[in-house]
Amino acid sequence: MSALRPLAELALEVLTTADGRAKTALSRRHAADWFAARRAGEVPTIGTANPPLRPARPDKPELLSPRDVPRRKPGTPEGRIAILHAVAHIELNAVDLHWDLIARFSHVPMPIGFFDDWVKAADEESKHFNLMCDCLEAQGSHYGAMAAHAGMWRAAEDTAEDLMARLAVVPMVLEARGLDVTPGMIKIFQNAKDSQAIEALETIYAEEVGHVAYGSKWFHFLCGRQDTDPKDLFHELVTRYFPSPLKPPFNDEKRAEAGIPLDFYWPLSETTPK
Numbered sequence: 001m002s003a004l005r006p007l008a009e010l011a012l013e014v015l016t017t018a019d020g021r022a023k024t025a026l027s028r029r030h031a032a033d034w035f036a037a038r039r040a041g042e043v044p045t046i047g048t049a050n051p052p053l054r055p056a057r058p059d060k061p062e063l064l065s066p067r068d069v070p071r072r073k074p075g076t077p078e079g080r081i082a083i084l085h086a087v088a089h090i091e092l093n094a095v096d097l098h099w100d101l102i103a104r105f106s107h108v109p110m111p112i113g114f115f116d117d118w119v120k121a122a123d124e125e126s127k128h129f130n131l132m133c134d135c136l137e138a139q140g141s142h143y144g145a146m147a148a149h150a151g152m153w154r155a156a157e158d159t160a161e162d163l164m165a166r167l168a169v170v171p172m173v174l175e176a177r178g179l180d181v182t183p184g185m186i187k188i189f190q191n192a193k194d195s196q197a198i199e200a201l202e203t204i205y206a207e208e209v210g211h212v213a214y215g216s217k218w219f220h221f222l223c224g225r226q227d228t229d230p231k232d233l234f235h236e237l238v239t240r241y242f243p244s245p246l247k248p249p250f251n252d253e254k255r256a257e258a259g260i261p262l263d264f265y266w267p268l269s270e271t272t273p274k
């Protein structure tokens with residue numbers, strides 16, 4: 001068996017692949033190779049990479065500013081397709097976000113478990129994108145059939161220079177927000193008796209807890225390394241790099257499961273706890 005290529009190189013390959021299904025297929029293959037090498041006791045090399053500021057993406061969907069994306073009416077089949085499409089778009093961004101984190105910060109010395117976690121997260125996001133595409137295709141639509149939000153890569157660009165800011169904003173704020181809103185989405189598909197979408201969203205909901213937990217784990221690890229108070233630094237970084245207030249209601253239970261304490265996010269919200 002040939003030795004695995006440096007992880008940063010594999011990450012770069014995913015980031016520079018434009019087509020969604022091709023990107024996720026490559027992502028899953030690299031993840032499988034990574035974990036096969038780890039199980040075989042190989043010591044994989046991380047290497048370094050110079051990732052593009054923005055990853056390659058397909059020509060469609062057209063990317064619009066959030067206020068120009070048509071509003072969804074969840075009570076209609078078209079509205080539900082729009083939700084699935086929006087989630088597919090989030091998942092494709094998440095695939096790139098995790099590989100970008102690996103490539104962009106490959107020069108920061110981290111324990112091998114850090115890379116295990118983000119490769120696993122990238123693999124799961126790839127599965128999530130494929131699940132959403134399967135749901136869209138089962139309903140006669142596809143990823144790219146409608147417009148999507150343009151602003152999703154903004155957080156990655158804003159935090160390109162700072163690993164701790166990236167961990168605070170991406171997994172601990174944006175992915176944690178996913179935990180808040182997914183149960184409501186599952187309810188919409190329960191009402192529509194769409195078992196394929198329910199099952200897919202339940203898989204996403206269960207696995208996203210892990211991604212938020214990886215963010216919290218490695219944020220705390222780095223705080224320990226530099227002897228910094230995690231809560232104060234989290235507040236400082238989120239205020240600086242994610243200037244809008246966090247939106248309740250929060251899923252306190254799942255956030256706790258993912259290792260995000262109440263006093264991390266409540267002080268950054270637009271209201272105070274009841």
Ligand SMILES: [Fe+2]
Nearest residue numbers: 091094125128
């Ligand atoms: Fe996901």
Ligand SMILES: [Fe+2]
Nearest residue numbers: 094175208211
């Ligand atoms: Fe995720």
